[in-house]
Amino acid sequence: MVRIAGAYRVRPGTTIQQRGSKYMVLQSVSQQTPTTKAPEPTLGTDLIPKERYVSKEFMDREWERMWTKVWNIAGRTQDIPNVGDYFTTELGPESFLIVREAEEKVRAFYNVCPHRGNQIRNPGMGHAESFQCAYHFFEFNLDGSKKFVPDEDTFTQGVPQETALIEVPCDTWGGWVWFNMNPDAEPLMEFLGEIPEHLNPYHFEKQYFVQDVTIEWDCNWKTSVDAFNEVYHVQGIHPQILENIDDIHVQIDLYERHNRYLVPFGLLSPRYPNQEELTRALKEMLQAAGIDPETFEGGPADVRPALQAQVKKHAADHGIDLSELNDDQLSDDYHYYIFPNITLNTHHSGVMLFRQRPHATDPNKMYYDLQNYVRIPEGSDPPPRPVHTTHKHGEISLGLGLDQDSYNLPRVQKGMNSHSFKGLLINYRERRIRHMHKVIDDYLEGPDR
Ligand code: FES
Numbered sequence: 001m002v003r004i005a006g007a008y009r010v011r012p013g014t015t016i017q018q019r020g021s022k023y024m025v026l027q028s029v030s031q032q033t034p035t036t037k038a039p040e041p042t043l044g045t046d047l048i049p050k051e052r053y054v055s056k057e058f059m060d061r062e063w064e065r066m067w068t069k070v071w072n073i074a075g076r077t078q079d080i081p082n083v084g085d086y087f088t089t090e091l092g093p094e095s096f097l098i099v100r101e102a103e104e105k106v107r108a109f110y111n112v113c114p115h116r117g118n119q120i121r122n123p124g125m126g127h128a129e130s131f132q133c134a135y136h137f138f139e140f141n142l143d144g145s146k147k148f149v150p151d152e153d154t155f156t157q158g159v160p161q162e163t164a165l166i167e168v169p170c171d172t173w174g175g176w177v178w179f180n181m182n183p184d185a186e187p188l189m190e191f192l193g194e195i196p197e198h199l200n201p202y203h204f205e206k207q208y209f210v211q212d213v214t215i216e217w218d219c220n221w222k223t224s225v226d227a228f229n230e231v232y233h234v235q236g237i238h239p240q241i242l243e244n245i246d247d248i249h250v251q252i253d254l255y256e257r258h259n260r261y262l263v264p265f266g267l268l269s270p271r272y273p274n275q276e277e278l279t280r281a282l283k284e285m286l287q288a289a290g291i292d293p294e295t296f297e298g299g300p301a302d303v304r305p306a307l308q309a310q311v312k313k314h315a316a317d318h319g320i321d322l323s324e325l326n327d328d329q330l331s332d333d334y335h336y337y338i339f340p341n342i343t344l345n346t347h348h349s350g351v352m353l354f355r356q357r358p359h360a361t362d363p364n365k366m367y368y369d370l371q372n373y374v375r376i377p378e379g380s381d382p383p384p385r386p387v388h389t390t391h392k393h394g395e396i397s398l399g400l401g402l403d404q405d406s407y408n409l410p411r412v413q414k415g416m417n418s419h420s421f422k423g424l425l426i427n428y429r430e431r432r433i434r435h436m437h438k439v440i441d442d443y444l445e446g447p448d449r
C-alpha cells in the first residue's frame, strides 16, 4: 500500500478494513459485480420535511457536519499525468488545488494563499513547477511548502516556516482523484465500502472523457439527486423511455451509505400499452448495436438477449475484455449512488457520471456536473479530451431525457418552497431517497466525525 496525503491507496481490486490503528488488506477481489439483493433496512414512512431542501439553516448544518466530512470526486487522474500538472475543483464556498506532486503522489490543497487569502489558481487546469501567488509573489513548492517570500525581512514578526498551502486528505480510485476536508478522514476505501468490489469490473480507469459540462440549476442539490434515484417518474417525465426500459422490475439495494438500482434496458415497460410492438426505441437500440431492425425476426422480448449477444461479439472483435461483466450488465444500467452526490450510470462500454454540488450560499441553487466516459480498446488512442464548459439552465441541450429532467427540477424546487407544501411523501419504489436522508442524518445527528 502507498500512503498518499493522509490516506491509503491500495491496488485496484482490493478491500481494506480498519483494525485498531492499522489498515489491513483483507482480500483480493476481481470477481463479478455481486447481484444479490441486499436486506432491506427499516426506514420508516414519515414525510421528509421540506426544510431539508429549502432552508439555509439546514444547508449550513449539511456543510458543517456532512460536506466537510465526506470523500468527494475532484477530477480525473488522466488530467494530471505529469509531475506538476494540476487542476482546481470547487465545492460549495471552497476551491481546491489538486496537484501531481510526484509520479505516485497526488495532493489536494485549499486553493488559498496563506498571505492575504488570494486564490492561487483560477478555475481550470495547467502545469506548474511551483505555485506563485499572483498578488505579492509568495511561492510554494508542489508539496505545498513555502518556497519563497519576497522581502521576507520586512515581516518583522517573521514568516513562520509552517506557512504553506493547507493540505487535505487525497486518494484515488476508479481513475478519479478524491478529496476530503476532514483532516481525520477515514480512508477512501473504507468510505467507499462495497463500491470498488461492485464496480471494478467496469474498469473506469480505462475510460476517457467524451463529455464534461456543468449546468447551474435552480434547485437544491438533493432535488437533483432524487430525480435520478427513482424510475417512478419515467411514466410522467420520460414516456418515451417506456418503449425500452422496464421501470417496474428494478432491484433496489440499500447499503450502509451508498445504494444502487439495476434497471433493465432493451425491453418494454410493463406499463407500455402494446406488449407485442417492436417499438421505435427498441429498433433504435438494435440499429445502434449493429443489428438491422427491419430483418430482426424476434419480438420485443427477444431484443435484450440479442443486444447482449451482439455486445459480446463486438467486444471480442475489437479487443475489449468484458469477461468480468455478467450478461445483464451488457444491456442494463447498474445505477450506483455514492453518497452524497456521485451517480454512476454504468454501461458495458462507458459510464455517465453525475455530480451534484451545493451552491455556496443558496439552498435553491446547485451545480450539476455531467460527465460521459467511454472505454476504448486496449492499445488504442483515447479520444481528445473535451474542454469543460459551464452553462446556465436551458442554454444547451443535454439530450432528450436529461432535458426533460432539467425542465422539471426548478418547478419542483419552487413547489417545495410553497407555504402549502410540507414534505416529500415517498413510496416504496422511491426508497433510495429515504435512504439518502437516513445517511444524511447519520452525519448530522450521529457522532462527530
Ligand atoms: S495574497 Fe498571495 S502573496 Fe499575498
Ligand SMILES: [Fe+2]
Binding pocket: 227, 228, 233, 237, 238, 401, 405
Ligand atoms: Fe428522469
